[in-house]
Amino acid sequence: MTAPDDSGFTEDDLSGPVIDRRTTVKLLAAAGVTGLAGCTGGDGGSGGDGGSTDSTEDTQSGDSTASSGSMGGRLSAGWFTGSIDVLDPPYISVGQYFQIAANVFNGLVTLKKDLTVRGDLAKDWTVENDGKTIRFNLREGVKFHNGDEFTAEDVKYTINRTISEEAPAASKLGTLKPVDEDGVVVDDDYTVTLNFEQAMAPALIYLTRGPGRAATIVSKTAIEEMGAEEYSIKPVGTGPFKVSEHEVGSKLTLDKNEEYFETDDDGNQLPYLDGIDVRPIPEAATLVNALRSGDIDFANLVPLQNLDRIEESDGVSASVAPGVNWYGLAMNQRRDIFSSREARMGIAKVIDNEKFIETAYFGNALAAKGPINKATNWVYREDKPDDQAYDMEAGKQLIEEAGISGESFSILVTQGDTRAAKAMRQQLNAAGFQVELEQVTSSTYWERYEKGDYDTTISGSVGDPDPDQSLYNFYRLPDEDGVWNWVNFQDQQVHDLLSEQRQALDREERKQILQQLEDRLIEQVPHAYLVHQNDIAALSDSVSNFTHIPFMRDLSQVMLDG
Structure with a gap:
């Protein structure tokens, strides 16, 4: 030893x-x-803030043997996005794309x-x-x-x-x-x-x-x-499923890898399914209706505002895991209106997060004071600085001092996913701004966002359980590792703290650095932090053996009944 x-x-x-x-x-x-x-074992589900349950049996490749369902058949899956543009792993910056790639x-x-x-x-x-x-x-x-x-x-x-x-x-x-x-x-x-x-x-x-x-x-x-x-569209991997056909924005066909190396405990080759037919569905209502009507068997993501419709439906159920994410109002600092900290802080303070959650998500989310999520419980704090706390009077004063009262700007949003943007526009217009929505396709959205061709948008870290993953690429200097720093935030102290926390192997030391980092981010307002969402998938009763690990969608042991 x-x-x-x-x-x-x-x-x-x-x-x-x-x-x-x-x-x-x-x-x-x-x-x-x-x-x-606390959320990857047991029955695979967690009520969380959304209050849903997971009725699926919790099995995972190499850990147990399937006890229900049958082998074969094709899973019809709906993916809540307009298109699946990139499947080449190191270049994936959209969480839902990797949920597919992890099966390839x-x-x-x-x-x-x-x-x-x-x-x-x-x-x-x-x-x-x-x-x-x-x-x-x-x-x-x-x-x-x-x-x-x-x-x-x-x-x-x-x-x-x-x-x-x-x-x-x-x-x-x-x-x-x-x-x-x-x-x-x-x-x-x-x-x-x-x-x-x-x-x-x-x-x-x-x-x-x-x-x-x-x-x-x-x-x-x-x-x-x-x-x-x-290769970015039809990659070749070693995983349980192979990409047979991919029409971007239309359909994605995954077929069983007949030579996959993994088996279950009884020696049965994985995956059980013959294949998966994935259809991008950008409209939340359409996705839920397709699941309820039986047009699809599985939905990779259920928007929180649609959770009640799933819970009230026969033959389908929601699977909920704690959300390892944060979302905020991204303010493009290339635009003069958002270039000063005072301006961004003023905007943050005129946003009522609780009201935003009620309007945008029917209450099914947790208000965010900063970017570190509650699932990362070893570093999460309830008593974070309240610099961005809702205070309309103080916010308007900062906005006036910054010289941006009554300014006009837009919120970039994907088509069919406008509820949160509309709720945000309502609050910002009530604070005296002239805000419009700019609706574009999913592909156009990501192209413009990454190029900095936008005023504001609602975005954040989607599936990063490690604080490093949810902060490092977002807030390092844009020309030094800040590959997702699309708000063009430049702060040397934040840059240095991000490097320092990586070198701290002692948990308590790293916790202190990360909390200092979060304090600085709240104070400097690269985003007006809004919500933490639960991770919700949905499936029909004909689907069994789905294991819900937060953010992941491993379908290698999924089975279809009947």
């Missing part, structure tokens, strides 16, 4: 093929994911429902060199969807591509040595070694298959043959 490092872990603790629950919980704490500890790809390791880290494409691993080196022994015989064999070279290519092309996911590997300086070493076809500049126990969490992860393995051959643009 090796001696523990400064983070309290021994190398034996962190080595594979399985990391026990106690050690994994510590890892999650170090990575900031502690809030999931694998990572080196994976996090199971019982909170153990287990191998995914890696069957075993060892931690060496005082925690600075992780050596992975890979599965043999794994095939990509195009028939190519998966090897250690694919791991190196994936990581090098993510970093060299400065993809958004590259920030997860910020402490890895340069790839060409022994950061990633291919020892043989089925052994690969990662070397870090400093010990980083949470690295194993960031190497799991999940949203925003940097080692979701892609196919070098497929990318070179297809080109990056086509």
